[in-house]
Amino acid sequence: MTGEQIIHSIKQGESETVEFKQSFSKAVFETIVAFSNNKGGKLFIGVDNNGNVIGITPTEETIQKWLNEIKQNTEPSIIPDVEIVSINNKKVLIVSVNEFPVKPVSYKDRYFIRKVNSNHKLSADEIAELRFVSLNYSFDAFEVETTFDELDQNAIHTFQKKIENSGRYRSSGDIENDFRKLGFIKNGNLTRACELLFGNHHTNIHMGRFKSQTTIIDDLMIRSPLIIAVEEALDFIKKNIRLGFEFGSDGLQRTERWQYPIPALRELLLNAIVHRDYSNPTDVIVKIFDDSIEITNPGKLMGGLKVEDLYSDNYISRHRNKLTTEAFYLTGDIEKYGTGFKRLREWFSAYSDLIFKVVDLNGFMQVKLSSKSNVPVNDPVNDPVNDPVNDPVNDPVNKRQKRIVKLITENKHITREILAEECNISVETIKRDIRKLRKLNIIKRIGSSKSGHWEIIKNETK
Structure with a gap:
C-alpha cells in the first residue's frame, strides 16, 4: 500500500x-x-x-x-x-x-x-456449517440408514415426470441408477437429501390460518416427501387466501387475481425448504393472516450474504443443501444462479399494493408479504376454495371434491394416487378431501385399503 x-x-x-x-x-x-x-x-x-x-x-x-x-x-x-x-x-x-x-x-x-x-x-452449528462450506460439502450429503424400498413411490413418480418435462436431466430408465449418478445414493446408502426428497424424514412444514396473532382457525402439519410437500403447502395457502377477478378494458374479459402472486408464493416456499438448516429440528412455519403471510425457516444466510444483498441483483447464491437444491433445479422448480429474488420482484411489480420484506431473526430467516392497508386486495369470491374456515352451508363440497365423487362413480377401485394425478393435486390433499366426503356421508369405503373399493352413498356431482 x-x-x-x-x-x-x-x-x-x-x-x-x-x-x-x-x-x-x-x-x-x-x-x-x-x-x-x-x-x-x-x-x-x-x-x-x-x-x-x-x-x-x-x-x-x-x-x-x-x-x-x-x-x-x-x-x-x-x-x-x-x-x-x-x-x-x-x-x-x-x-x-x-x-x-x-x-x-x-x-x-x-x-x-x-x-x-x-x-x-x-457457535457449534456455525463452526460445522463453515467447515461444510469450506470443504464444498453439505448437510444433506450425509448417508442415512433408510433403504431405497422405503421411499415413497408417488414422490419418485412425481420427480420422474417433472425432470422429463423440464428436460434438464435425461433418465437412464432405471431410477435407482439415476439416483446414484445424481449423488442421492452414495456408497450404496441413501443420502439425507434422498430421504428428505422422497422418504419419511420427520421434518415438517407447519401451516396455520390465523384470525389474529392468537386465534387459529385452520391448521395443517405437512410431513410429506419434499418433492411433493411444496404443492401441498401451496394448496393450503390457496385455500386460505382471497381470489378475485379483474375485467379488461372492454368489460368482458375476466382474469383471476389471487391476493398474492402464486408463482412468488411457490418460490418462497421452495426457498424455505431448500435453504433451511435441517440440523435444526424446528419446523418451517407458514402463518396466514387476513392481510399478510409469513414464511419462517431455521437457517441463516450463507457465505456472509446480508439481507440487503438480496434486494440487489449483484450477489452470489450459496446453497446449504446442495443435493436438495440440485433436485429442485432438475425438476425446473428453481434456478441455481441467484435469480430467485429478481424474479420475485418481477412478480410483485404487478402487485403495487403489497410490501415484501425479508428479516434475519438470528438463526432463522423470515419473509413477509403484507398489504399496504387493511382494505382487502380483492373482494373475496364465494367459492369454497377461498373460505378459510368451512365450506358454505349451501355448498358442502367444492368443485374438486365433486370431481372426486365423479371419478369414484366411474371406477370404484380407483386409488388415492390416481385421484391425485387426475385432479392435479397432492395425495395429502386427496386424503383430506376424502375424509370430508366420508364425514358428510357422501362416500364410504368397503373392505380394506388395499383390496376394498369405494361406494357412493349420495351423488354430489351435480
Whole structure:
C-alpha cells in the first residue's frame, strides 16, 4: 500500500476488512482468525479506535516474536504478511491477512468471524456449517440408514415426470441408477437429501390460518416427501387466501387475481425448504393472516450474504443443501444462479399494493408479504376454495371434491394416487378431501385399503 492509500484506509475507519489496535494483545489473534474465516483484511497496530495514529516502537526481534506467537496460537497456523510504515513520524505495523482456504481457523480452540466491523464468536452449528462450506460439502450429503424400498413411490413418480418435462436431466430408465449418478445414493446408502426428497424424514412444514396473532382457525402439519410437500403447502395457502377477478378494458374479459402472486408464493416456499438448516429440528412455519403471510425457516444466510444483498441483483447464491437444491433445479422448480429474488420482484411489480420484506431473526430467516392497508386486495369470491374456515352451508363440497365423487362413480377401485394425478393435486390433499366426503356421508369405503373399493352413498356431482 502507498502512503496515501494507508492514510485513506485509516480515515475510512474500521470495517469488515479493517481493524485498529493500539498495541499487540490477544485481541489481535481474534481479529486475525476472524479475517481468516471471512474475506481477509488488514490490521493496523498503533492506531486507536478513533483512527488516531499513536504509533508503536517494535524492534525486528519483537515483530518476529509476534509472528511466532500468531503461528503457534492459531489452528491451522496463520502466517500473515507484516509491514512497518511511518505516518506523521510514528510507526504503524500493518498485518495483512488472507482468507484461509480451509475453514474454520481457531485461536486457542475458539472460533471467530468478521461481521461488519467487529469479531463474532462462532457457535457449534456455525463452526460445522463453515467447515461444510469450506470443504464444498453439505448437510444433506450425509448417508442415512433408510433403504431405497422405503421411499415413497408417488414422490419418485412425481420427480420422474417433472425432470422429463423440464428436460434438464435425461433418465437412464432405471431410477435407482439415476439416483446414484445424481449423488442421492452414495456408497450404496441413501443420502439425507434422498430421504428428505422422497422418504419419511420427520421434518415438517407447519401451516396455520390465523384470525389474529392468537386465534387459529385452520391448521395443517405437512410431513410429506419434499418433492411433493411444496404443492401441498401451496394448496393450503390457496385455500386460505382471497381470489378475485379483474375485467379488461372492454368489460368482458375476466382474469383471476389471487391476493398474492402464486408463482412468488411457490418460490418462497421452495426457498424455505431448500435453504433451511435441517440440523435444526424446528419446523418451517407458514402463518396466514387476513392481510399478510409469513414464511419462517431455521437457517441463516450463507457465505456472509446480508439481507440487503438480496434486494440487489449483484450477489452470489450459496446453497446449504446442495443435493436438495440440485433436485429442485432438475425438476425446473428453481434456478441455481441467484435469480430467485429478481424474479420475485418481477412478480410483485404487478402487485403495487403489497410490501415484501425479508428479516434475519438470528438463526432463522423470515419473509413477509403484507398489504399496504387493511382494505382487502380483492373482494373475496364465494367459492369454497377461498373460505378459510368451512365450506358454505349451501355448498358442502367444492368443485374438486365433486370431481372426486365423479371419478369414484366411474371406477370404484380407483386409488388415492390416481385421484391425485387426475385432479392435479397432492395425495395429502386427496386424503383430506376424502375424509370430508366420508364425514358428510357422501362416500364410504368397503373392505380394506388395499383390496376394498369405494361406494357412493349420495351423488354430489351435480
